[in-house]
Amino acid sequence: MSTVVKENQGAVILDGKAVAAKERQKTAVRVGEFAAKFGRPPGLAVVQVGEDPASTVYVRNKRKSCAEVGIASFAHDLPESTSEAELLALVKRLNDDERVDGILIQMPVPKSIDADRVMDAVDPAKDADGFHPMNTGYLAQKRPRLRPCTPYGVIRLAEHYGIDLKGKRAVVVGASNIVGRPMALELLLARSTVTVCHTGTRDLRAEVERAEVLVVAVGRPEFIPGEWIRPGAAVFDVGINRLPDGKLVGDVGYAAAAARAGWITPVPGGLGPMTIAMLLSNTVDAAYLRKGVPIA
Ligand code: NAP
Numbered sequence: 668m669s670t671v672v673k674e675n676q677g678a679v680i681l682d683g684k685a686v687a688a689k690e691r692q693k694t695a696v697r698v699g700e701f702a703a704k705f706g707r708p709p710g711l712a713v714v715q716v717g718e719d720p721a722s723t724v725y726v727r728n729k730r731k732s733c734a735e736v737g738i739a740s741f742a743h744d745l746p747e748s749t750s751e752a753e754l755l756a757l758v759k760r761l762n763d764d765e766r767v768d769g770i771l772i773q774m775p776v777p778k779s780i781d782a783d784r785v786m787d788a789v790d791p792a793k794d795a796d797g798f799h800p801m802n803t804g805y806l807a808q809k810r811p812r813l814r815p816c817t818p819y820g821v822i823r824l825a826e827h828y829g830i831d832l833k834g835k836r837a838v839v840v841g842a843s844n845i846v847g848r849p850m851a852l853e854l855l856l857a858r859s860t861v862t863v864c865h866t867g868t869r870d871l872r873a874e875v876e877r878a879e880v881l882v883v884a885v886g887r888p889e890f891i892p893g894e895w896i897r898p899g900a901a902v903f904d905v906g907i908n909r910l911p912d913g914k915l916v917g918d919v920g921y922a923a924a925a926a927r928a929g930w931i932t933p934v935p936g937g938l939g940p941m942t943i944a945m946l947l948s949n950t951v952d953a954a955y956l957r958k959g960v961p962i963a
């Protein structure tokens with residue numbers, strides 16, 4: 668096992684693309700085993716409402732990844748004008764459809780629809796994203812079931828590189844329901860000592876400078892200057908921001924951070940591919956759980 672504080676000779680780049688490919692291979696094997704046992708592959712319904720261009724790219728990638736590992740994907744592309752009642756009716760049909768093990772509603776949904784009400788309506792047993800309050804609750808109670816994909820991806824990436832999280836001072840910047848909060852719960856589960864920062868945090872720099880493990884999910888390009896990074900720290904940059912010139916950057920000033928950190932995720936090629944890999948893995952977990960088979 669590596670330790671988190673190490674001599675700095677430039678950071679190890681955490682290759683999310685390569686690790687995600689390995690995770691997908693493992694998932695493909697489990698898909699084959701499930702299909703052999705139950706006569707059908709695990710199924711994921713991917714629902715998009717409207718035509719947000721970034722969402723369209725994410726949805727396309729998710730469907731393509733399903734096909735690669737043999738998961739049956741059910742596409743539901745609804746017009747921007749879809750009402751909340753219509754979306755809730757679709758969720759109900761998918762909840763009742765035996766072939767569907769996972770349901771993903773691509774966010775954001777149009778403003779006329781209450782996203783929380785829609786997510787609450789998804790059967791928690793089919794919550795492939797791990798966003799349902801029931802699954803967050805299970806994670807909070809140290810008995811994770813379907814785990815939120817991006818935070819779970821951080822944990823799997825750390826495990827892959829032998830980054831020991833136990834006892835480390837971990838700082839999460841961002842406290843959203845889909846990334847920051849469940850990330851804090853995952854790190855707590857991994858026995859880190861966790862601080863969560865948000866817009867109410869008094870001295871963000873001081874908190875970040877203390878971090879042996881840093882996860883940033885804010886959604887602002889290069890929001891955390893690389894100079895704030897503690898030498899040797901493990902840095903997980905969740906942010907995906909498109910600059911006016913089309914370039915994608917994370918929430919951390921990458922070049923300066925990479926010169927100080929022990930480990931760092933690139934953007935793109937870090938947590939993006941890991942998040943999709945965990946979605947596929949969750950779909951297979953959901954399929955087995957629904958058949959009463961405990962997941963390893
Ligand atoms: P979000 O819901 O907008 O939450 C942003 C969080 O950042 C909030 O908790 C907010 O604090 C905090 N924040 C904003 N400004 C801050 C400031 N000045 N100082 C301290 N904290 C501040 O965003 P999200 O959905 O978590 O996503 C965050 C980023 O991750 C986005 O770039 C998104 O595209 C990316 N993302 C990537 C993946 C992936 O697959 N890699 C998956 C999901 C999201 P308050 O709580 O106080 O408002």
